[in-house]
Amino acid sequence: MSTTEQTPDVLVAPSQQSRGQRALRAVLGSRELAIAIVLVALVAATTARRPSFLTGSDGFRDLLLSPSVLLLLAIGQMVVIVTRNVDLSVGSTLGISAYVCGSLFSADQERSVLVVFVICVVVGAGLGLVNGLLVAFFRVPALVITLGTMYVFRGVLKNVAGANRITAGDFPAGFERLGTQQVLGIPVLTIIGLVVLVAVGYYLRTARGGRELYAIGSDPDAATLYGLPVARRVITAFVLCGALAGLAGAVTAARYATAYSGTGSGIELQAVAAVVIGGVAIFGGSGTVWGAAIGAFLLITINRALPILGISEYWQGAVVGALILGSICLDRYLSARRARHLIEARDDA
Amino acid sequence: MPPTDATPVLELRDVSKSFGAVQALRSGSLRVDAGSIHALVGENGAGKSTLVKIVAGVYRRDGGVLALGGESVDFDSTAESKAAGIAVIYQEPTLFPDLSVTENIFMGRQPMARGGRIDRAAMIAETRALFTRLGVDIDPRRPALGLSIADQQIIEIAKAISLDARLLIMDEPTAALSGNEVARLFAVARSLRDEGRALVFISHRFDEVFALCDAVTVMRDGAYIATVPTAETTEAQIVSQMVGREVADLFPKTEAEIGDVVLDVAGLTTAGEFHDVTFSVRAGEIVGLAGLVGAGRSEIARAIFGIDAYDAGSVTVDGNAVARRNPRAAIRAGIAFVPEDRRQQGLVVDGSVGRNIASVIRSGLTRAGLLTTAAENSAVQPWASRLEVKTNALDMPATTMSGGNQQKVVIAKWLATEPRLLIIDEPTRGIDVGTKAEVHRLLSELAGKGLAILMISSELPEVLGMADRVLVVCEGRITADIARADATPENVMAAATRSAGDEEPAA
Numbered sequence: 001m002s003t004t005e006q007t008p009d010v011l012v013a014p015s016q017q018s019r020g021q022r023a024l025r026a027v028l029g030s031r032e033l034a035i036a037i038v039l040v041a042l043v044a045a046t047t048a049r050r051p052s053f054l055t056g057s058d059g060f061r062d063l064l065l066s067p068s069v070l071l072l073l074a075i076g077q078m079v080v081i082v083t084r085n086v087d088l089s090v091g092s093t094l095g096i097s098a099y100v101c102g103s104l105f106s107a108d109q110e111r112s113v114l115v116v117f118v119i120c121v122v123v124g125a126g127l128g129l130v131n132g133l134l135v136a137f138f139r140v141p142a143l144v145i146t147l148g149t150m151y152v153f154r155g156v157l158k159n160v161a162g163a164n165r166i167t168a169g170d171f172p173a174g175f176e177r178l179g180t181q182q183v184l185g186i187p188v189l190t191i192i193g194l195v196v197l198v199a200v201g202y203y204l205r206t207a208r209g210g211r212e213l214y215a216i217g218s219d220p221d222a223a224t225l226y227g228l229p230v231a232r233r234v235i236t237a238f239v240l241c242g243a244l245a246g247l248a249g250a251v252t253a254a255r256y257a258t259a260y261s262g263t264g265s266g267i268e269l270q271a272v273a274a275v276v277i278g279g280v281a282i283f284g285g286s287g288t289v290w291g292a293a294i295g296a297f298l299l300i301t302i303n304r305a306l307p308i309l310g311i312s313e314y315w316q317g318a319v320v321g322a323l324i325l326g327s328i329c330l331d332r333y334l335s336a337r338r339a340r341h342l343i344e345a346r347d348d349a
Numbered sequence: 350m351p352p353t354d355a356t357p358v359l360e361l362r363d364v365s366k367s368f369g370a371v372q373a374l375r376s377g378s379l380r381v382d383a384g385s386i387h388a389l390v391g392e393n394g395a396g397k398s399t400l401v402k403i404v405a406g407v408y409r410r411d412g413g414v415l416a417l418g419g420e421s422v423d424f425d426s427t428a429e430s431k432a433a434g435i436a437v438i439y440q441e442p443t444l445f446p447d448l449s450v451t452e453n454i455f456m457g458r459q460p461m462a463r464g465g466r467i468d469r470a471a472m473i474a475e476t477r478a479l480f481t482r483l484g485v486d487i488d489p490r491r492p493a494l495g496l497s498i499a500d501q502q503i504i505e506i507a508k509a510i511s512l513d514a515r516l517l518i519m520d521e522p523t524a525a526l527s528g529n530e531v532a533r534l535f536a537v538a539r540s541l542r543d544e545g546r547a548l549v550f551i552s553h554r555f556d557e558v559f560a561l562c563d564a565v566t567v568m569r570d571g572a573y574i575a576t577v578p579t580a581e582t583t584e585a586q587i588v589s590q591m592v593g594r595e596v597a598d599l600f601p602k603t604e605a606e607i608g609d610v611v612l613d614v615a616g617l618t619t620a621g622e623f624h625d626v627t628f629s630v631r632a633g634e635i636v637g638l639a640g641l642v643g644a645g646r647s648e649i650a651r652a653i654f655g656i657d658a659y660d661a662g663s664v665t666v667d668g669n670a671v672a673r674r675n676p677r678a679a680i681r682a683g684i685a686f687v688p689e690d691r692r693q694q695g696l697v698v699d700g701s702v703g704r705n706i707a708s709v710i711r712s713g714l715t716r717a718g719l720l721t722t723a724a725e726n727s728a729v730q731p732w733a734s735r736l737e738v739k740t741n742a743l744d745m746p747a748t749t750m751s752g753g754n755q756q757k758v759v760i761a762k763w764l765a766t767e768p769r770l771l772i773i774d775e776p777t778r779g780i781d782v783g784t785k786a787e788v789h790r791l792l793s794e795l796a797g798k799g800l801a802i803l804m805i806s807s808e809l810p811e812v813l814g815m816a817d818r819v820l821v822v823c824e825g826r827i828t829a830d831i832a833r834a835d836a837t838p839e840n841v842m843a844a845a846t847r848s849a850g851d852e853e854p855a856a
Binding site: 206285 | 430457469491496
């Protein structure tokens with residue numbers, strides 16, 4: 001590459017664009033915008049069919065409230081996936097946390113809601129720590145480790161809970177009200193998710209630790225040669241993921257006012273799906289938590305919208321699957337195109 | 350060693366390192382002064398990269414002295430070596446493809462603004478300043494993905510400068526660079542030297558060593574040989590120090606009757622890898638394909654065997670054209686290919702020896718579509734015993750065998766197909782000295798029976814000892830075709846290191 005005459009492409013020559021232009025370009029070209037448009041189109045189409053889907057007082061609330069659990073899980077899952085790992089045990093962690101939450105309240109209805117939430121988060125973080133330590137020190141793929149802990153955690157829960165089901169009556173009214181309470185028209189449980197989203201998004205973008213998570217996922221060997229604390233960061237990612245699954249457990253309990261041995265079963269795959277649909281590379285290194293969050297909203301909203309659009313509920317799974325395949329194909333295409341552009345820009349220079 | 354009063358920036362004395370039974374470094378010594386560029390030369394496998402990785406904190410030395418600025422140091426990790434002011438640029442730059450070049454430079458030590466936030470503006474400004482200083486025009490925000498090797502190296506150098514490294518080690522940085530890019534790199538290296546930093550430059554190109562470096566240390570077989578100022582030595586002297594042993598006796602190639610042309614390659618070209626490669630191999634002949642790592646030898650072999658597509662040219666075996674990009678067609682045409690990476694590409698390491706040897710002829714052994722271990726073992730028995738594969742039972746997994754025996758299993762696998770041509774890439778890499786001779790005797794015997802053999806080897810003595818004819822590949826072109834009688838380490842090395850633009854005929 002020479003420094004002479006032509007500067008054919010902004011990709012190689014230093015960008016002369018202003019900050020605003022650059023930001024606009026980044027947003028317009030982003031993968032997140034693409035699925036946000038899909039989400040908006042879906043909501044619009046469904047609302048056209050049945051106006052109450054968006055405009056009804058319950059409709060609007062449900063639109064925001066239903067994804068609150070998956071939102072938390074998708075955020076945690078994204079942080080793990082960006083390091084080139086995956087956590088399949090979040091559903092079981094959520095189940096344990098929800099059951100712990102229910103047990104605490106059924107033993108003592110007067111307990112502070114805040115303290116219970118903190119306990120749930122700590123329980124989840126502890127289970128995440130188990131995953132993180134196993135992945136970091138056994139050097140076995142996280143897929144296998146967390147598949148194992150998924151069954152182990154669920155097994156422990158089944159043994160403890162048995163056929164016992166904690167129901168609405170066991171929860172204090174103040175806690176149950178969280179499930180329907182709103183602030184400025186936004187459900188409280190969704191606000192919890194959004195606050196976590198902003199905090200994690202900010203961390204991933206502006207903190208050293210956050211950038212190092214991307215670096216580790218982009219090339220684990222290079223991360224070691226750089227002298228990055230790879231094991232510590234990966235463990236941290238799993239702890240965060242577990243903590244958010246624990247929080248999601250408390251949110252689940254508040255929303256549905258029930259907890260039993262099967263709570264959260266199967267939701268781990270939805271979390272992975274939301275992250276993938278949101279444009280996070282399954283082999284790590286790229287993607288944003290915003291994308292994962294929109295993916296979670298899209299996934300939940302599709303399930304609620306399809307019956308209204310007249311599509312049989314039996315097709316729901318297939319539609320979600322098609323969405324995953326479509327977004328993976330889109331990602332492949334976009335990344336191949338980007339790589340080609342970058343190589344061409346280099347050759348031209 | 351030239352006498353110097355000043356404390357050297359880096360000093361290694363009698364450093365050793367073994368990996369299992371293989372001693373990669375027996376006695377490595379190196380002394381680099383501040384404000385100098387020091388060349389480290391040696392054949393492939395001489396231990397240069399191991400030495401570098403010990404300094405970089407990737408490996409821990411087994412013994413010897415490692416001192417930085419006169420103080421003995423021990424590095425447990427790359428982070429510690431980096432903190433001590435050492436920057437290493439590896440043959441393959443190690444960047445994060447998904448992240449911006451700015452983030453690549455500052456990863457792990459980004460400038461911080463208040464509140465634990467990365468100061469992006471400061472980071473990008475500093476990257477711009479670094480690039481201006483290095484005279485390159487790269488967008489600080491662009492991802493590392495898609496950068497040329499030359500630009501990736503510039504990123505690595507920018508990283509080293511921003512680290513304020515006092516010692517910069519470059520492991521064959523010019524291997525993949527064009528003439529202009531090399532000139533740019535040298536200008537940067539000289540300016541770093543003039544600032545008083547120490548540089549270690551590993552290269553196979555002697556013209557570059559003499560153009561750039563102040564002193565040169567020669568290594569051979571994992572040991573220190575000599576250090577001389579470049580002004581007081583010659584290329585011939587360095588080459589003889591690098592090779593330094595009698596090669597004729599080590600590899601007994603018996604004379605074989607040379608028959609008709611078996612493999613004929615004409616005008617083979619793949620953009621960016623090799624150009625206009627034309628040669629032939631006759632029955633009973635061993636043709637050595639010599640050259641530096643990365644010269645394009647393995648790529649040529651892969652194209653002939655049909656693993657990779659090629660843009661132009663033709664491959665014929667016994668006068669019949671071989672379809673491109675079709676290994677099955679190549680096997681049917683009578684080509685066998687023993688790849689460089691035995692464990693990854695040559696063997697199913699967890700499979701039994703018998704199953705491995707039978708793996709290519711499998712379909713001929715089935716009865717009613719079923720393949721029995723008994724059928725496999727009885728079919729492979731003659732081949733295994735012929736090659737004296739040392740394993741009591743064919744049922745043993747291949748992974749338990751030594752490198753030499755594994756190589757024999759791979760060769761046996763192909764002999765079972767009764768090939769006309771055997772392509773063998775680095776036949777004795779990672780094989781101990783005793784078994785090496787056995788592999789060589791085997792190749793010699795096979796040639797004696799009329800097999801045409803194309804042998805790729807980075808070990809000069811092996812090429813000179815075994816090959817009837819040496820083809821030298823340099824930067825994707827065949828730069829010399831030397832008959833056995835005329836081949837010397839000097840003329841092969843000269844042809845292999847001829848940098849682009851040199852016009853004088855090699856050999």
